[in-house]
Amino acid sequence: MSHIREGLRPGGRSARVQIAIHKAVNELITQIGSDAITVPMIANHAGVTPTTIYRRWGDLPTLLADVSLQSWQPETPPPDKGSLKADLYHWFEEFVDEMSSGPGRQVLKDVLASQQKDQTARCCGFTLQQVQHILQRAKERDDRSIPTVDDILDGVIGGLIYRIIFLQEPPSVDHLHRMIDRVLLMARADQEQS
């Protein structure tokens, strides 16, 4: 399966076609829901041939995941709440709210249905970049015991997403704080040992 072509020249023919197709998908989702959409419908609505769509995205689930993720890209870095712990608490509270909302669950569903490594990696790329930003800020504050992105993935993100998609029940705020506290505690223990 081919990669989605990124980095199109803005305003170029290819970029305009992509914008038209994304717009058609969003309009059709509003009108008839994403389960009823077909590639010929999107092509017709966007004024392109189905081949154009298949050539760029490969299949419908990949296109739907691409459109979902486009709207999910974070626009700003995580707000500075004064400390690593406060930054993580704040950012993950919003993350849980967003991912367990209707649109958040739809993004997860679209991305997982596509089964494209491009899409799934892009989806967690957004999350890991934001976490990286928080950890980098902690370094600049001269915090001494900072967990790694992998620590946060294994100790916070994985459990949250598992609870949202499998148990279909997001953790409570207290539970979330406990997960974050544990990762911070382990980082402190690792730092004291070294």
Add this chain to the structure above:
Amino acid sequence: MSHIREGLRPGGRSARVQIAIHKAVNELITQIGSDAITVPMIANHAGVTPTTIYRRWGDLPTLLADVSLQSWQPETPPPDKGSLKADLYHWFEEFVDEMSSGPGRQVLKDVLASQQKDQTARCCGFTLQQVQHILQRAKERDDRSIPTVDDILDGVIGGLIYRIIFLQEPPSVDHLHRMIDRVLLMARADQEQS
């Protein structure tokens, strides 16, 4: 969406119909692949009406998830390797191998496509029951610091599954052992504090 009716009388009409439909799905998956299957095809192959299928499962993704999960149900309790740590190492090494294999990823895909709480909860129910079995055995061995199922979910299972479905890269055995070690260490710290 209705629950799948479980606990059918073995040998009853309903149970026989269910077996015929599951068999038809498995045969069609082998013949044409799961992406090409339709409800009328399954009905025709099993000698039932499509209505029978819709009445019991609601939709095709739910039926496919049900069939996937049927073959995924653990048949034996986790083997006894002599200690809690050895039991967890052994069981999770197999779990990672299975879930990141082709059939394992297909089960995850089918279950997530169904988006039915019944199916997703049943899927993680299998996992959590096996973990519970290991923890119960540790209690019987008089281990003093035993993590909870929630600790294992947050500290091991979530991260593993996230890595498999989003990063599409299972953790190394060393990484897996480190995740388990951390959960055991935290349980020990909790026990010493209390």
